[in-house]
Amino acid sequence: MTDAASPSRFTRLLATAGLVQAADQIALAALPVTAILVLGAGPGLVGALVAAQTAAWLLVSLPAGVLVDRLPRRAVLMAALALSLAGALAAFAAAAFDQVALLGAAAFLAASGTVTFVLVQIGLMPQMVAQAGLPRANARVELARATASAAAPFVVGFLATRVSPLAGYPLAAILACAALVCAGRLRFEALPGQAARPPVLAAIAEGARFVVADPLLRAIGLCAVFWNFAFVALIAVFVPFALGQLGTDVAGAGLAQGINGLGMIAGAAAAPFIFARVQPRVVLLFGPLSSALGAVLMALSPAFGGLAMAALAFGLIGFGPMLWLVMQTSVRQIVTPPLLMGRVTATIQVAIYGVRPLGALAGGGVAQAFGLEAALGLVAAAFAASAVVSLASPLARLVAMPHRAPAASGL
Secondary structure, eight states: OOGGGOHHHHHHHHHHHHHHHHHHHHHHHHHHHHHHHTTOOOHHHHHHHHHHHHHHHHHTHHHHHHHHHHSOHHHHHHHHHHHHHHHHHHHHHHHHTTOHHHHHHHHHHHHHHHHHHHHHHHHHHHHHSOGGGHHHHHHHHHHHHHHHHHHHHHHHHHHHHHTOTTTHHHHHHHHHHHHHHHHTTOOOOOOTTTTOOOOHHHHHHHHHHHHHHSHHHHHHHHHHHHHHHHHHHHHHHHHHHHHHHSOOOHHHHHHHHHHHHHHHHHHHHHHHHHHTTSOHHHHHHHHHHHHHHHHHHHHHTTTTTHHHHHHHHHHHHHHHHHHHHHHHHHHHHHHSOGGGHHHHHHHHHHHHHHHHHHHHHHHHHHHHHHOHHHHHHHHHHHHHHHHHHHHTSGGGGOOSOOOOOOTTTTO
8 A cells, every 4th residue: 555545644534524524514404593593584595595505516516526637636625625614604604694695605605615525535535545445435434424414403403402593603614624624634646637627618528428438337327316316305205294194293204214314324334344245236236226125115104114114214215325325436436537536426416416406396296296105106216216227237247346447548
């Protein structure tokens, strides 16, 4: 293992990633709490603010991917972390001075920093970790993200009731500042040829063409698109389904959904153990198949098992796809040339986040027009489509990790 791929460098990158994800999840959880308790916002305004925050994944990914591939990654990394810090501070100021528009802009700014950081982090992993260690390293990063995602709502709720409704954003700023300090000691070499600067649109198109042309990446992208459509459609209809069909209350519905986070944590924690004992194709098939099974269990829950069955379904939909996410990220890092990593990752992210609003609209629309059972049928069909993509693709035949792409490929 070279110095560039030393354990200490990966540990520092892992710590930085954990702090960034914690800051992002705290900010995400703090936004509706701050909007309601401090600004007196109604559901429409809260939805608009959350949309402004999540829109960064759709609007910023592609141009940020170009920057990651053409500029020194250390500079992009530090700029991304500075954006996250500035966004958290601006959000605190906006809420304190009752500035709704500024709060939305600040939320977008902070999320833009996270989006850009994730693109850099995924590209740096193959430089810092040997190929055989990528699945384990990615599992540790995803474990940190899943833990932050599960803990953030509870932390923000505690701070809002015991300290101040504004307390979430100072905590996010502290975490972002700690990430900036941690990343300041990271050192890594520039990639050969990174100074090349094709036109932005041509650079974006180059990344998209590589995804479409590569059978593994194309299958990963399609599988992720169908899965995210299904998952967001499920989230859109689950609360009314739980209240009407399962006979529970909002707290019960929230508890069942929370099992999804526990499933994600369990999947990330178990990933190294599982990956050491099964072929990659087993994981890449188990993720979408377990989601399809979860959708079937969800549809059966009113007749069998009730809320407990629905919670089990959410656990499956968290556990299996987390294993899939870690494995497919590792595959992407191996087959993508380093100088295309940012754009390839950005292309897949845009496809995923672009389909999420469609999933929410479709789930709600089908439920409104044809009933909740039909909406769950749509969810099951989309999860099944994700599984079919995997079964019919080279992912189902991947008995070992692929060979690493040459640095100059695709340029």
